[in-house]
Amino acid sequence: xxxxxxxxxxxxxxxxxxxxxxxxxxxxxxxxxxxxxxxxxxxxxxxxxxxxxxxxxxxxxxxxxxxxxxxxxxxxxxxxxxxxxxxxxxxxxxxxxxxxxxxxxxxxxxxxxxxxxxxxxxxxxxxxxxxxxxxxxxxxxxxxxxxxxxxxxxxxxxxxxxxxxxxxxxxxxxxxxxxxxxxxxxxxxxxxxxxxxxxxxxxxxxxxxxxxxxxxxxxxxxxxxxxxxxxxxxxxxxxxxxxxxxxxxxxxxxxxxxxxxxxxxxxxxxxxxx
Amino acid sequence: xxxxxxxxxxxxxxxxxxxxxxxxxxxxxxxxxxxxxxxxxxxxxxxxxxxxxxxxxxxxxxxxxxxxxxxxxxxxxxxxxxxxxxxxxxxxxxxxxxxxxxxxxxxxxxxxxxxxxxxxxxxxxxxxxxxxxxxxxxxxxxxxxxxxxxxxxxxxxxxxxxxxxxxxxxxxxxxxxxxxxxxxxxxxxxxxxxxxxxxxxxxxxxxxxxxxxxxxxxxxxxxxxxxxxxxxxxxxxxxxxxxxxxxxxxxxxxxxxxxxxxxxxxxxxxxxxxxxxxxxxxxxxxxxxxxxxxxxxxxxxxxxxx
Numbered sequence: 393x394x395x396x397x398x399x400x401x402x403x404x405x406x407x408x409x410x411x412x413x414x415x416x417x418x419x420x421x422x423x424x425x426x427x428x429x430x431x432x433x434x435x436x437x438x439x440x441x442x443x444x445x446x447x448x449x450x451x452x453x454x455x456x457x458x459x460x461x462x463x464x465x466x467x468x469x470x471x472x473x474x475x476x477x478x479x480x481x482x483x484x485x486x487x488x489x490x491x492x493x494x495x496x497x498x499x500x501x502x503x504x505x506x507x508x509x510x511x512x513x514x515x516x517x518x519x520x521x522x523x524x525x526x527x528x529x530x531x532x533x534x535x536x537x538x539x540x541x542x543x544x545x546x547x548x549x550x551x552x553x554x555x556x557x558x559x560x561x562x563x564x565x566x567x568x569x570x571x572x573x574x575x576x577x578x579x580x581x582x583x584x585x586x587x588x589x590x591x592x593x594x595x596x597x598x599x600x601x602x603x604x605x606x607x608x609x610x611x612x613x614x615x616x617x618x619x620x621x622x623x624x625x626x627x628x629x630x631x632x633x634x635x636x637x638x639x640x641x642x643x644x645x646x647x648x649x650x651x652x653x654x655x656x657x658x659x660x661x662x663x664x665x666x
Numbered sequence: 667x668x669x670x671x672x673x674x675x676x677x678x679x680x681x682x683x684x685x686x687x688x689x690x691x692x693x694x695x696x697x698x699x700x701x702x703x704x705x706x707x708x709x710x711x712x713x714x715x716x717x718x719x720x721x722x723x724x725x726x727x728x729x730x731x732x733x734x735x736x737x738x739x740x741x742x743x744x745x746x747x748x749x750x751x752x753x754x755x756x757x758x759x760x761x762x763x764x765x766x767x768x769x770x771x772x773x774x775x776x777x778x779x780x781x782x783x784x785x786x787x788x789x790x791x792x793x794x795x796x797x798x799x800x801x802x803x804x805x806x807x808x809x810x811x812x813x814x815x816x817x818x819x820x821x822x823x824x825x826x827x828x829x830x831x832x833x834x835x836x837x838x839x840x841x842x843x844x845x846x847x848x849x850x851x852x853x854x855x856x857x858x859x860x861x862x863x864x865x866x867x868x869x870x871x872x873x874x875x876x877x878x879x880x881x882x883x884x885x886x887x888x889x890x891x892x893x894x895x896x897x898x899x900x901x902x903x904x905x906x907x908x909x910x911x912x913x914x915x916x917x918x919x920x921x922x923x924x925x926x927x928x929x930x931x932x933x934x935x936x937x938x939x940x941x942x943x944x945x946x947x948x949x950x951x952x953x954x955x956x957x958x959x960x961x962x963x964x965x966x967x968x969x970x971x972x
Contacts, residue, residue: 403726403730405867438725440725442867442870442872443872444724445876446726482869484726484874616739617728617936618728621691621728621735621935621936622728623691623692623693623698628697629698629700659719659722659744660713660744
């Protein structure tokens with residue numbers, strides 16, 4: 393069990409330095425924070441929208457010095473308030489929290505859906521000069537919802553980028569898991585990394601099992617304390633904030649009754665995943 | 667551990683070692699309680715549960731202070747009717763005493779929730795009459811001797827198992843309230859809950875917690891808790907469970923010397939992980955042996971020697 397120095401993780405405030413609209417519902421926010429800039433791919437931060445809420449967000453980029461990027465989909469009161477904020481306004485930060493993806497060499501495969509692409513984009517930047525071959529599979533309902541596609545095209549130009557949309561407006565007309573299956577039949581990969589809707593990740597896990605490939609998935613749950621105390625994010629015997637958010641295929645197997653099935657509500661009850 | 671120097675009996679609860687998980691930490695599910703027990707805890711206390719489900723407050727619910735944490739979770743819990751299933755499962759799975767923390771808005775509610783918890787398998791209930799951040803329950807009840815006595819008495823009449831009362835430090839005289847709990851029929855006291863506190867951000871000039879005020883726990887409150895335990899030990903002849911800033915065996919030893927017969931650990935689960943219980947127990951065992959005592963019971967209240 394790693395030991396956290398919570399004494400070094402006080403809330404601090406910083407200005408929003410950049411806001412970029414990525415799709416109808418997603419914006420990228422940029423700000424300065426020395427601690428989060430040193431985060432590893434897979435880690436998350438807690439972002440305080442003063443007077444509104446504090447929410448967990450995957451870190452999409454940390455430049456190792458002071459710049460940090462996060463992707464935010466407008467899904468509720470807190471994210472809507474954040475979307476309405478302007479450059480120069482103040483936000484609060486805690487983190488980085490949680491474990492991170494293992495950096496592998498060899499042939500690696502990344503499978504992202506929705507804003508789950510954000511932490512994988514961070515990971516891909518670290519892997520691109522390390523892996524002998526990197527394939528990125530990205531899926532969305534429509535072309536408009538394929539996030540960070542130009543960044544990924546640049547990053548994966550020499551390698552490979554496979555896109556799938558449910559309506560066929562970009563790439564193949566199918567779910568992201570369809571090209572994945574045929575890819576795994578043809579080639580050997582040493583590791584699959586995945587982040588996105590849990591139902592999608594479940595299918596990716598099933599494929600990784602079938603083809604006997606290592607896998608790491610990043611999970612999302614309700615977060616409150618973010619330091620492993622309150623129990624809000626518990627899945628199986630693990631705390632997503634502290635023992636996760638990245639889980640290996642083997643660990644995911646320990647809580648099959650919950651993964652892709654249920655999460656804990658604000659009152660601690662298990663409810664079906666929406 | 668082969669020795670039995672650490673065995674304690676708190677009003678009928680037999681503990682292999684005197685460290686317990688404090689209420690509010692994890693404690694929603696059997697699996698997380700099991701991970702605490704494998705970390706060495708001698709008993710566990712669940713999150714506080716009430717009659718009805720409760721969502722708790724919006725974030726931020728936790729903010730870090732210089733030497734501790736301030737939290738205002740707002741008692742999120744699934745309600746006793748949903749929680750009984752978890753209690754049953756935990757009772758079957760856990761090899762240590764299971765204590766269910768209970769809150770309510772009236773004596774009847776405390777009694778009803780306690781009764782359901784015990785029927786489901788709780789070995790004891792701990793009455794939360796000390797949560798500092800939810801209106802009309804917790805410390806609003808535990809700050810009034812008359813109401814506190816009435817609630818403990820009511821719970822006492824409906825359950826046969828151990829009744830522990832967790833007291834608030836946010837009072838003029840904790841001794842008076844400890845006496846009230848004893849008069850009501852409490853079997854043991856947990857001293858203490860968090861100290862009412864807040865944090866303000868200077869850039870936005872705003873309180874950080876959504877509830878504005880919360881409860882301070884951790885290192886910062888240990889001296890306050892020690893004093894409370896010491897004072898109550900002088901006047902009330904009930905076993906005391908010390909709680910507030912315990913993170914090492916030395917902290918635990920201080921509580922025993924002040925008059926505690928066991929200690930609870932909460933915030934240190936974040937700083938040291940679930941194995942903090944084992945580390946505290948081993949250190950305490952060594953201390954007791956080194957000092958030439960037969961068991962940890964022999965050092966309870968030792969600092970009161972005149």
